[in-house]
Amino acid sequence: MRLVVDAEKCSGHGRCYSVAPHLLDSDDEGFVTVRGETIDVPPSLRTDARLAAESCPEEAISLTDDDGRTDG
């Protein structure tokens, strides 16, 4: 699974790294450090990734499964 944070939409609410602290972290300004990036989600953290996506007020986080389908 891959996780993408849309840099245009992310406005630093901080919900993603709060609900998924083992997967995501904050920079000094309060934005997720991987804003605008795509990261691989380890299988053990898929639930965290889904929770992060569902918690984003801006709907800035999208997930794709390993076949490239949008997931969540």
Next chain:
Amino acid sequence: MMSAEPDVLTGESRSGCPVIHLDTVRDRPVGEWSADLDRLREASPIYWNEHGGYWVLTRASMVREVFQNATVFTNDSITPGDPDPAYKWIPSNINPPTHVQYRQILNRAFGPAAVRRVEPNARKYCSMAIDEVVDNGRCDYVAEIGGVFPTRVFLELVDLPWQDAPLFVDWTETIFDGFFSSPEALTAVGEVNQYFVELIADRRRTPRDPELDFATHLLTATVDGEPMSDDDVLNIFNQLVLAGLDTVKSALSYSFLHLSTNETDRRRIVDEPAIIPSAIEEFLRAYPLVMEGRKLSQDIDFHGVPMRAGEMVMLALPTVMHDPDQFERPDVVLIDREKNNHLSFGGGPHRCLGSHLARMEMAVGLEEWHRRIPDYRLACPVDEVVERGGQLSLRSLPLVWNT
């Protein structure tokens, strides 16, 4: 159920949208604003409010779209009834791309790391406020706790003496009670301003380490390559006070209103403090406070409704956050709600600067209180709790407990 006020719907329509006459600034029993707005949301996503003359949006997806489209929905004004404000607040009334420069300067002081640094003292200030009431067996939560310790924490965060907190508590109460326009409110606005005029003059004379002193940090920061003027720094300080103090007090007060009238949730908070972060998000979702607006920079067709440049849209968060298209069982407070992507701190580039601070203060406020005073209840019937309109707030919240 409280009934809708008969005068809200006028029976008229504008561009296919129902016209309402909604004056949002009166005192009412708690929950009536939200109940009225919830009823409106079910009937139409967009209204025209003839009282004040602005569009009202009631659905979460539309409000997110507005927050994220700062080019069309600008911050030239954020007061729905006042499209041409006499004074521009920094950074609230500044649009991208300049806005991001101000936010970078401020984010550093209000980001999660800075907030974590003041948390131990926040706990101390909260504990001090509880010390004052714990043996009395009763308090007005709003005046004695919710309004007191967050003010001390705010002053700490911006490197000002916490002992000045009583001044700020009185000033913000007077300003919001007078809706920024009564003679008393204007006097208080002048006094807040004078406090910061003197602070800025002092730091100009004797600058401190900008890493350790927020005022010096602002006075040495640059926007478009130029240092900010004293007036701009003064503007920012005034805005921080006016935006930051009333809201945290209110968010905590609504949380305690819920817990003092809901035995099951109160017990769970006491027995299982790890639920508190999730409970805070749910209190924020269930009880949004702010009904701010955006000003259209151009004519657009917004979901079939022709809107014109210069018009205002009001984002009715107190009902938007109860939208069933966004939340399951939106009318129920679920302190362990999983999918909770509320917009109670707004969204887009102007997302509440103080959101990280507010969350920490709410967590400290809930943890410290329930550790010291786990069994308490509301001291009056719930329909006697009065809610101030405008930026929603509880007038008072009498709590009692056994000592």
